Amino acid sequence: MTCYFFHAKKAKNYNKNAKTVDDSRLILLDDRNFYNGLTRKIILQAYPDGENPSEITYSKIEDDFDLSVLDGIPQELIDTSMGKEAADVKKLKPWQFTSAFILKRAIHYFFFEDNFAQFEELLETSAFKSSSDDELECEIARRREEYEEEGDSQDEDEHIADQDMLSFRPALTEQLVDRAVKMHKGILLGVFTAFKPYKDHVQKFANVSKGVDGPAIRSLMLSEGSIQGPNVDYETKVALELKEDSQRFKKLKKQISRIVAILDYT
Numbered sequence: 001m002t003c004y005f006f007h008a009k010k011a012k013n014y015n016k017n018a019k020t021v022d023d024s025r026l027i028l029l030d031d032r033n034f035y036n037g038l039t040r041k042i043i044l045q046a047y048p049d050g051e052n053p054s055e056i057t058y059s060k061i062e063d064d065f066d067l068s069v070l071d072g073i074p075q076e077l078i079d080t081s082m083g084k085e086a087a088d089v090k091k092l093k094p095w096q097f098t099s100a101f102i103l104k105r106a107i108h109y110f111f112f113e114d115n116f117a118q119f120e121e122l123l124e125t126s127a128f129k130s131s132s133d134d135e136l137e138c139e140i141a142r143r144r145e146e147y148e149e150e151g152d153s154q155d156e157d158e159h160i161a162d163q164d165m166l167s168f169r170p171a172l173t174e175q176l177v178d179r180a181v182k183m184h185k186g187i188l189l190g191v192f193t194a195f196k197p198y199k200d201h202v203q204k205f206a207n208v209s210k211g212v213d214g215p216a217i218r219s220l221m222l223s224e225g226s227i228q229g230p231n232v233d234y235e236t237k238v239a240l241e242l243k244e245d246s247q248r249f250k251k252l253k254k255q256i257s258r259i260v261a262i263l264d265y266t
Contacts, residue, residue: 023083027100034119034166035112037177039104042188043080044072046222053215056206058193061186069189074205076221078103082228093225093232094260097201098192111187116147116165123179136172205259216242217252 030036044054058068079092079099087102112119120126120140128137130145143165168176181188192198209218223238234243234253242249 023101023104024081027104028080031170032167032173034168034173034176034180035104035108037173038107038180038188039100041177041181042072042103043078043100044070044074046075046218053209053218056202056209061190065186067186067190067194069185070193070202072189073098073103073192074202076218076225077202077205079225079228081226085228091228091230093221093230095205095221095256096225097198107188111184116143119166120144123176123183136168136175139168139172201259208255208259211255213248213252213255216248217255220252221256 027036027039048054060068077096079096083101085091125140128140130138130141132138193202219238223236224232
């Protein structure tokens, strides 16, 4: 089988003058890079099919292991619009406890250590061969060979970042992301959904979202959360429509304030 690996050194040269795309947009839209894809995967979309809200329920990762996690961190509780500025938690909305940018950095530099050898160890791909008939195995092996060639070079300009090396055609990236979640769901999702104080916050949000006003609250949090910065002005289109019923709107804001309060654990 032929591996269709676009030579990373050539790609690097071709892209010298390419316009930089904001980190947050790459995380949301890039379906080729492994780190962006994995970050998206551990975020539970509020409306996966565009209409029906996602269910926020815990399930055990293994029958004989007493640890339950969500299928993803609720989108409403994560900032997905800011880039590096989101590393400052003071710039998040009161109900948001992290951001897509922070999650990706943790995955890329803490979990995988920005290191191809660590990537192979964690995903158990070191036995993959470039002669394999399986396209994914072939592509991973070709990248390993590329690293070995790079290691023999004395030219620092030849270094190729993992960000570029771990990009594949979308179907292969999806396979790798699913592999990572299957093998390491406990740590990837456990930190932010299975342990305090985050679990308490998620559970509070889950309880509110199951109520009669749950869909409206989730929509309001999503719309306000899309506006960068910590201030909550309730001037988005969703907020303005809900304000037409002033009593109900006051009730919704009160319920959201209860979700925020649980994060006051300092």
